[in-house]
Amino acid sequence: MSLDLAAVRYRYAGSMSVALGPLDLSLEPGQVVGVAGANESGKTTLCLAASGMAPAVVGGHLDGAVEIDGVAASTLRPHELAQRCGLLFQRAATQLTHTTATVFEEVGFGPCNLSLARDDVVARVWWALAALGIEDLAPRDPTRLSGGQGQLVALAAVLALRPKYLILDEPTSELDPAGTGLVADGLVRAARETGAGILLVEHKTDVLARIADRMIVLDRGGVALAGPAAAVLGDDRLVELGVEPPARVRLARDLRAAGLDLTPDLAGALE
Amino acid sequence: MPRTRRPALPPVDRGLPDYVTRRTSGFYRELNPATKLALAALEVVVVFAVPGWLGPLVVLAIVAGVAAATRTGRELAVIGLAASPLVISIMVVNLFVLPGAADPIFHAGPIAPTWSGLWFGLLTSTRLLTFSSAVALAYLTTPVDDLLADMSRRGLGRRGVFVVGASVQMVPRTIERVGEIMDAQRARGMDTEGRIWRRARAVVPLAAPVVFGALTEVEERTMALEARAFTAPGRQTLLRAPADRASERALRWLALIALVAVLVARVSGRLG
Numbered sequence: 001m002s003l004d005l006a007a008v009r010y011r012y013a014g015s016m017s018v019a020l021g022p023l024d025l026s027l028e029p030g031q032v033v034g035v036a037g038a039n040e041s042g043k044t045t046l047c048l049a050a051s052g053m054a055p056a057v058v059g060g061h062l063d064g065a066v067e068i069d070g071v072a073a074s075t076l077r078p079h080e081l082a083q084r085c086g087l088l089f090q091r092a093a094t095q096l097t098h099t100t101a102t103v104f105e106e107v108g109f110g111p112c113n114l115s116l117a118r119d120d121v122v123a124r125v126w127w128a129l130a131a132l133g134i135e136d137l138a139p140r141d142p143t144r145l146s147g148g149q150g151q152l153v154a155l156a157a158v159l160a161l162r163p164k165y166l167i168l169d170e171p172t173s174e175l176d177p178a179g180t181g182l183v184a185d186g187l188v189r190a191a192r193e194t195g196a197g198i199l200l201v202e203h204k205t206d207v208l209a210r211i212a213d214r215m216i217v218l219d220r221g222g223v224a225l226a227g228p229a230a231a232v233l234g235d236d237r238l239v240e241l242g243v244e245p246p247a248r249v250r251l252a253r254d255l256r257a258a259g260l261d262l263t264p265d266l267a268g269a270l271e
Numbered sequence: 272m273p274r275t276r277r278p279a280l281p282p283v284d285r286g287l288p289d290y291v292t293r294r295t296s297g298f299y300r301e302l303n304p305a306t307k308l309a310l311a312a313l314e315v316v317v318v319f320a321v322p323g324w325l326g327p328l329v330v331l332a333i334v335a336g337v338a339a340a341t342r343t344g345r346e347l348a349v350i351g352l353a354a355s356p357l358v359i360s361i362m363v364v365n366l367f368v369l370p371g372a373a374d375p376i377f378h379a380g381p382i383a384p385t386w387s388g389l390w391f392g393l394l395t396s397t398r399l400l401t402f403s404s405a406v407a408l409a410y411l412t413t414p415v416d417d418l419l420a421d422m423s424r425r426g427l428g429r430r431g432v433f434v435v436g437a438s439v440q441m442v443p444r445t446i447e448r449v450g451e452i453m454d455a456q457r458a459r460g461m462d463t464e465g466r467i468w469r470r471a472r473a474v475v476p477l478a479a480p481v482v483f484g485a486l487t488e489v490e491e492r493t494m495a496l497e498a499r500a501f502t503a504p505g506r507q508t509l510l511r512a513p514a515d516r517a518s519e520r521a522l523r524w525l526a527l528i529a530l531v532a533v534l535v536a537r538v539s540g541r542l543g
Contacts, residue, residue: 091491
């Protein structure tokens with residue numbers, strides 16, 4: 001059981017150049033794979049390809065295979081994909097329907113689309129809100145939330161479809177530090193509570209350091225670095241690839257550059 | 272990071288909360304959205320089909336009474352103010368250039384406002400304000416999600432319901448976006464306040480980001496809807512639906528019959 005990309009290459013409609021690939025990737029339930037890379041390195045394209053949205057919804061041409069638990073994504077319709085592989089975008093505002101009066105109904109929008117029994121919808125909504133620890137937001141107007149709260153509600157709305165895999169495309173990119181902290185806490189909680197496999201594209205490597213098990217760094221559509229998150233985030237080539245290392249890695253480097261000897265315990269804690 | 276096995280969905284220990292099943296209360300507000308729309312449609316037809324002042328004044332009296340009972344007078348006044356440029360232009364055009372009018376109020380060189388133009392302008396303006404107030408009253412007293420839930424229950428497909436909902440919500444969303452862009456433009460030194468010509472000059476750099484921003488959002492919004500199973504087959508589950516009593520259904524039929532009767536009377540010339 002896994003989400004697998006094998007020799008995937010993707011071209012957007014009307015473009016001659018390859019935006020992604022060749023690329024191989026595997027994501028198992030319960031695992032968090034972080035993705036970093038400079039702008040235009042193919043991160044969003046990876047999200048679209050892994051979730052089956054590309055080419056099914058956005059068009060273009062995909063070579064190779066994307067399989068979700070052994071089923072080719074190309075054979076699944078968008079609503080079937082949505083129940084296997086949830087997709088979250090950067091901006092909360094564009095993901096909310098703007099047609100619901102409360103967060104509860106907003107989160108229930110997806111399950112309602114599946115024509116589930118009302119009790120089932122209600123159970124899913126409470127479960128999704130509880131998984132992120134945002135039950136207290138349930139009565140609020142979804143259009144009157146902070147950026148971080150809005151993003152968590154959008155994530156809860158995706159979770160309510162009970163996907164086995166979550167693809168998160170820079171969920172904190174438009175958030176201030178407080179909002180980023182809120183969403184990062186929610187992601188840690190979601191990873192623990194839902195058992196879903198998470199593919200997390202993120203510029204903020206501190207968030208990745210906190211949550212990711214494995215990481216890949218993309219460069220011009222291909223994988224430039226891959227491995228355990230701690231090793232990748234401590235790799236010296238990260239800066240060359242347009243990715244800022246986490247604060248603790250930078251601190252350790254600055255301390256060494258200043259001529260300080262770090263004790264093994266401190267070095268381990270920082271790196 | 273410690274991981275747990277994928278948990279099963281817990282049993283429903285908490286039902287549908289009250290804030291979802293909420294019912295509006297009070298005269299007129301608790302009517303089913305379809306009933307309010309039917310009444311608004313009848314009022315609009317009466318305003319335009321009944322000749323002279325009778326139609327608009329009767330409807331205006333009804334609208335004023337309902338507005339007082341539902342405490343929506345202030346919002347209606349704002350909507351009336353928003354229509355003032357149109358009212359002024361109707362008055363000016365009719366006052367001075369109503370075809371066939373030959374009863375001048377006074378002469379000031381080539382300008383000669385007429386009594387006929389004044390009355391016709393007033394009647395047309397009253398019709399316009401009454402019509403817009405009747406429709407606005409239905410809108411102001413109906414939560415959008417009540418309207419959408421009711422449409423969905425009556426069998427309108429989820430695409431149709433979503434288009435209606437998104438269209439209704441587009442106005443406040445666009446106003447919000449205009450505010451954000453105006454703040455951004457001001458932060459970069461653009462003068463968007465003061466005399467009217469300055470405001471007019473600020474419209475062009477404001478319009479482009481509003482329009483292009485809305486267009487670029489469309490693709491992401493489409494994908495976000497797909498990611499929430501919007502295109503799944505079958506009927507959408509309704510978490511709640513506004514009440515629809517037998518008396519209201521009768522009222523809607525009556526409104527429909529009255530609407531048709533007024534139209535027939537108008538077309539056949541019985542209303543004069």
